[in-house]
Amino acid sequence: MALPKVKADATEARLAGLTLPDTVSDARQSALARVSAMGLPHNRDEYWRFTNPRTLVQPEAPLAEVPAVDGAPLWDDVDRVRIVFVDGVFNAERSDDLKAAGLEIAQLSDALSADISWAKDLYGTLEARGQKPVDRPFAALNTAMATEGVAIRATAKAEKPVNLIYERESQSADPLLHTLIKVDSGAEMTVLETGAGGARFSSVIEVDVGEGGAFHHVRDQGRDHERRVLTHCFAQVAAKATFKSFTLSVNGALTRNECVIDIRGDDAIAHVAGACVGDGKDFHHDDTIFVTHDAVNCESRQVFKKVLRNGATGVFQGKILVKAGAQKTDGYQISQSLMLDDDSQFLAKPELEIYADDVACSHGSTSGAIDETALFYLQSRGVPRKQATDLLTLAFLAESLQEIEDDTLAEALRDRLAGWLERHATV
Amino acid sequence: MLEIKGLKVDLEEEDKSILKGVDLTVEPGKVHAIMGPNGSGKSTLSYVLSGKDGYTVTDGTATLDGVDLLDMDPEERAAAGLFLAFQYPVEIPGVGNMTFLRTAVNAQRKARGQDELSAGDFLKVVREKAKALKIDADMLKRPVNVGFSGGEKKRNEILQMAMLEPKMCILDETDSGLDVDAMKLVADGVNALRSEGRGFLVITHYQRLLDHIKPDVVHIMSDGRIIKSGGPELALEVEHNGYTDIVAEEA
Numbered sequence A: 001m002a003l004p005k006v007k008a009d010a011t012e013a014r015l016a017g018l019t020l021p022d023t024v025s026d027a028r029q030s031a032l033a034r035v036s037a038m039g040l041p042h043n044r045d046e047y048w049r050f051t052n053p054r055t056l057v058q059p060e061a062p063l064a065e066v067p068a069v070d071g072a073p074l075w076d077d078v079d080r081v082r083i084v085f086v087d088g089v090f091n092a093e094r095s096d097d098l099k100a101a102g103l104e105i106a107q108l109s110d111a112l113s114a115d116i117s118w119a120k121d122l123y124g125t126l127e128a129r130g131q132k133p134v135d136r137p138f139a140a141l142n143t144a145m146a147t148e149g150v151a152i153r154a155t156a157k158a159e160k161p162v163n164l165i166y167e168r169e170s171q172s173a174d175p176l177l178h179t180l181i182k183v184d185s186g187a188e189m190t191v192l193e194t195g196a197g198g199a200r201f202s203s204v205i206e207v208d209v210g211e212g213g214a215f216h217h218v219r220d221q222g223r224d225h226e227r228r229v230l231t232h233c234f235a236q237v238a239a240k241a242t243f244k245s246f247t248l249s250v251n252g253a254l255t256r257n258e259c260v261i262d263i264r265g266d267d268a269i270a271h272v273a274g275a276c277v278g279d280g281k282d283f284h285h286d287d288t289i290f291v292t293h294d295a296v297n298c299e300s301r302q303v304f305k306k307v308l309r310n311g312a313t314g315v316f317q318g319k320i321l322v323k324a325g326a327q328k329t330d331g332y333q334i335s336q337s338l339m340l341d342d343d344s345q346f347l348a349k350p351e352l353e354i355y356a357d358d359v360a361c362s363h364g365s366t367s368g369a370i371d372e373t374a375l376f377y378l379q380s381r382g383v384p385r386k387q388a389t390d391l392l393t394l395a396f397l398a399e400s401l402q403e404i405e406d407d408t409l410a411e412a413l414r415d416r417l418a419g420w421l422e423r424h425a426t427v
Numbered sequence B: 001m002l003e004i005k006g007l008k009v010d011l012e013e014e015d016k017s018i019l020k021g022v023d024l025t026v027e028p029g030k031v032h033a034i035m036g037p038n039g040s041g042k043s044t045l046s047y048v049l050s051g052k053d054g055y056t057v058t059d060g061t062a063t064l065d066g067v068d069l070l071d072m073d074p075e076e077r078a079a080a081g082l083f084l085a086f087q088y089p090v091e092i093p094g095v096g097n098m099t100f101l102r103t104a105v106n107a108q109r110k111a112r113g114q115d116e117l118s119a120g121d122f123l124k125v126v127r128e129k130a131k132a133l134k135i136d137a138d139m140l141k142r143p144v145n146v147g148f149s150g151g152e153k154k155r156n157e158i159l160q161m162a163m164l165e166p167k168m169c170i171l172d173e174t175d176s177g178l179d180v181d182a183m184k185l186v187a188d189g190v191n192a193l194r195s196e197g198r199g200f201l202v203i204t205h206y207q208r209l210l211d212h213i214k215p216d217v218v219h220i221m222s223d224g225r226i227i228k229s230g231g232p233e234l235a236l237e238v239e240h241n242g243y244t245d246i247v248a249e250e251a
C-alpha cells in the first residue's frame, strides 16, 4: 500500500540527510526498507494521537540548551563501569576500561565489524519483530543508521553495573545510539543509563535475556528542559528469566519511551516502571508499553507514575497481550498521574487483549489531585504545607520506585526527585 | 491557656451554621471534657481550632496563651503547641509512620528555632514511647495508619501526641473503637502527659474514659453551643439519663 504523499515526503526529507553505514548491511538495508514502507509517523496516526511526532520527524533537530553541570554525577559512589558518550559519540578518555568480571563489553562499531556473531545476529532482530502489530518506524530508522552504542554480554553474574553516560556539549546534536545486550543462561547484569543524550536523542536497546538470566535496567534521563528523547527498548525474555526496567524522567520538552517486551519462556518475570515529574506547558512525556505473554505462568507488571503541574502533559499507552495458550499469566498494569494544579493533562490508553482463559490480568488508570485530608493531617502535626505536599508527592511516586531492586540506586533517584520538588514550589 | 469566646462558624460551601456562639476556657494543668449528642458540633470545634479548610468563622475569637489561633496556618498552630487527636485518623499510603513522626517532630523544632533531633536520638525516644503504648516495630514501619485497626489508629494518635509534647491537647473521641485494655493504655498515655503547664480538651460520648482521665470540668454541647458546664458528676448524669433532659432544661 502506497504511503500518503505527506508521509512519504516527510520520510524522504528525513532520510535525505543520512547515509547508510557499511557494517551489517543486510540488517540496515532491511531496516531502511521497513522505514520506507511504514513512513515516519504524523499525529493522525493512532499510535501518535497523544504525542505529536513532528519535531522527531523533521530533518533538523530543534536546538536545545545545554544546562550547566551542578553537583556530583548520579550514582557517583556506586562502583560501576562508566561508558561515556558525548553528544552521542563514544569518548574513550572519559570512559573506564570496558572490562568487568562476568561481562564482555565492546563498542557497537567494533562488535559489528569484528566477528562477534551474537551481536550481529541480534542487531535489528528484536526491533524488526517489535514492528508487529504496531509500527515503530523511528526504531527501524535507528537500526538502519546508528553507528554508536555498545554491545554487552553477561556470561555470569556481573561484578558491577555498566553505566552508559550520555553527556551533552552541543545545542544541536542529533545522535542515534543502538545498544545490544545478551544475558546468557543463568547470568545477571545491571545497566544504568544517565543523561539526556542530545538535543534530539534516539536510543534503541535490544535485550535478549536467556533462560534463568536476570537483566536490570535503571535509567535517569537527565534534567535538561529543551531536549527531545525517543527511546525504544525491545526485550525477549526466556524461561525463568527476569527483566526489570525503570526510568526516571524530570523535565524535557518531549520524551517518548517505548518498551516492547516479549515473554517467550515459561515462569518468566518482566517488570517495566517509570516515574516522571514535569512542570510547565513545554513538558510532554509519553510512556508507550507493549507486553506480550507467549508462555505459561509468567508475571508482568507495568507501574507508571506521573507528577504534572503548570500545564504539563503526560501520556500512557500500555498494552498487555496474552496469546492463546499463555495460561496462568499474571499481568498487572497501573498508570497514575498526580495533578498539582488544574492546568495539566494526563492522557491514558490502557489495553488488555487476552486469548487464554486461565489468567489474572488487571489494569487501572487514575488521575487525581493531592489528597487534601492527608495534607491537613500532616499540617496539623506541624509539617508546613509545601513540605507536606512534597512528602505526599514522593509517596505517590514510591510504588514505581519500589520496582528497582537495588536500594542504593533507588535511594539516589528518590533524592533527585526530592530535590526537584523542592526547587519547583507548589502553592 | 485555650480561650474561646463567642465562636460562630458556618460551613463554607453551604449556608449552614454549625457553631452558634461557643465560650470555653481551658486553664493550664486542667482537663475539660465535652460531651454532647451526635452532630452537635464537637468535631467541628476541634477542626476549626486546628485550622481545617471548609469553615468560615463569622464571629468570636480563639486564642492560645493570648495568641490568635484563627489567623494562623494549621502548621503554625501545631508549632504554637496545639494538638488534635483525630476522631478519624487519616491513612497516608506511601509515607512510613516513622518518617511521618520524625518529619513532624523536626518541623516543629525548626519552627521553634531548635535543632533537629539526630536519627539516633529520635529512634530512642520513639521506641520508648511506642513501647508504652504497645505499638510494635512493624506498626512504626508501615505507612501511616494504613491497615491499622481502629484501636491501633487511636494509639498511634497518642504516640504522636507523646512525641510532639503539645501545650494544648484536644482528643476527639479517642476512646471510640478501643477495647478495655487499649482504653487503659491510651488513658495512661494521656495521664503521663498531664502536667501543670498542659491543658486537655477531651471529647467523648462515654463516662468510661473519664473514669481513667479524670476531668476537672465537663461541658455539654448541643446544637452548636455549650449549654451546661459542671464537675465530673455531669458526665455521670449523661451516662444515666442521656441528653434529653439537659437539652430540654436549658432550651
Ligand SMILES: Nc1ncnc2c1ncn2[C@@H]1O[C@H](COP(=O)(O)OP(=O)(O)OP(=O)(O)O)[C@@H](O)[C@H]1O
Residues within 6 Å of the ligand: B011, B018, B036, B037, B038, B039, B040, B041, B042, B043, B044, B045, B054, B087
Ligand atoms: N464539611 C461538612 N459538610 C456538611 N456538613 C457538615 C460538615 N462538617 C460538619 N457538618 C455538619 O455539622 C454538624 C456538626 O458535625 P460534627 O462532626 O461537628 O458533630 P459531632 O458533635 O462531632 O458529632 P459526633 O458525636 O457524631 O462525632 C453535623 O450536622 C454535620 O453533619
Ligand SMILES: [Mg+2]
Residues within 6 Å of the ligand: B042, B043, B044, B087, B172, B173
Ligand atoms: Mg465528632
